Amino acid sequence: MTLNFVEIPTAGGGxxxxxxxxDAVALLIEVNSYEPQRPTPNGPKDSALCDVTVFxxxxxLASRTPEVNKGMRIEQTLLARDLEKVVGNATIVKLDQVPPKRPGAHPAWVWRPVNDATVRQAVIEYAQAREAAVNAAVADAPDFD
Structure with missing residues (x-):
């Protein structure tokens, strides 16, 4: 019997x-889980647990040396809700702010797609190279059967 190893998502990434x-050029967001109305000290919040790679x-981006945050919790309402449909997948985005609808409210953070095709392709190539390195390491691991 072969074992299928998976990592348990934890909020170690803050x-x-x-x-x-x-101002990041691109963010690679890999969504591990989503919890609607997760209890917090400040009341219930929609929450996404993600691995966030920041270029x-x-x-x-060119040198493939991003900042990698495994197990980062995203609880800003609009950002978290947009990630609900991405669980188990990844997306390439940037951050932006939209003006508030009510006077005196704070601007809201929103995801924006990365429209620059060369940036998107570079992020995809980084992710594919990372996946290939993981697969190579698994293939090189000794077989104890």
Whole structure:
């Protein structure tokens, strides 16, 4: 019998702070799970647990040296709800803010697609190379059967 190893998603990557990565060239969001109305100290919130790969600059994209955050919790309402349909998959996005609808409210963070085809292709190539490296490591692992 072969074992199928999977990682248990944990919130070891902290919480997404959009203001810190708002100028990133691209974000690779891999959604592990989604919980509607998850209990928090500040009341229930929609919550997505994701692996977030941040390409902060064009140089980090070109050299394939992103910032990788495994198990990052995303609880901003619009951001989390948009990820509900992506569970088990990945998306390539950027962050943007939209003006508030009510006077005095804060602008909301939203995902925007990365429209630059070369940036999208570079992120896809990074993900494929990472997956190939994982598969090669698994293939090189000793077989104890």
């Amino acid at each position: 919480w997404l702070k959009p203001a810190e990565i708002k 902060k600059t064009p140089e980090s």
